[in-house]
Amino acid sequence: MGGAALLILIGLSILSLYIFYRIIKAAVKNGIIEARRIINTPPSGGEQDGNRIAQINCPACKQNYDMDYPKCPNCKTGNPH
Numbered sequence: 001m002g003g004a005a006l007l008i009l010i011g012l013s014i015l016s017l018y019i020f021y022r023i024i025k026a027a028v029k030n031g032i033i034e035a036r037r038i039i040n041t042p043p044s045g046g047e048q049d050g051n052r053i054a055q056i057n058c059p060a061c062k063q064n065y066d067m068d069y070p071k072c073p074n075c076k077t078g079n080p081h
Helices: 002-040
Strands: 055-057 064-066
Touching: none
Parallel strands: none
Antiparallel strands: 055 064
16 A cells, blocks of 8 residues: 555646646746847837937827936926836
């Protein structure tokens, strides 16, 4: 009886490890896919281009202005960045 119980315990342990491996593998794969998506996404407003100050788009009035301004010069909405 002790030998059969040990074999069942070993079998369940191996099954648990395999399930854990599959979960980790899926999480890593999803992380790699997400990282590739971020890398391949073109930059949005707020990125610097050469010597120019980066421009951002005001969420309230949709006007572009320099990223280093604390507020939108047009509508005075605070800089979200």
